[in-house]
Amino acid sequence: MAKVNVKVCLGTTCFVMGSSNLQELLDLVPKKYGEDVDVAGSPCLGLCSIDWEFSKAPYVKVNDEVIKEATVEKVLAAIERELK
Ligand code: FES
Structure with missing residues (x-):
């Protein structure tokens, strides 16, 4: 199975608009999906x-x-869709 590739935008606009909350994905996703997902x-x-x-x-x-x-x-739901 191909790896799912996740890119969390940390550019200024996205950061100001809340991507700082998404940084937990950088921890969470590898724990949850291991090798199947690159984040x-x-x-x-x-x-x-x-x-x-x-x-x-x-x-x-x-x-x-x-x-x-x-x-x-939303990101976790999208990852689940891609892994199916
Ligand atoms: S797309 Fe430009 S800061 Fe995220």
């Missing part, structure tokens, strides 16, 4: 500038899926 913080994913007026930051990418207004719960 890392990332500099600005370039999504906030496209969507600034309607900013849905913080953003997280799970493989090619962009999670808007990401929360720990």
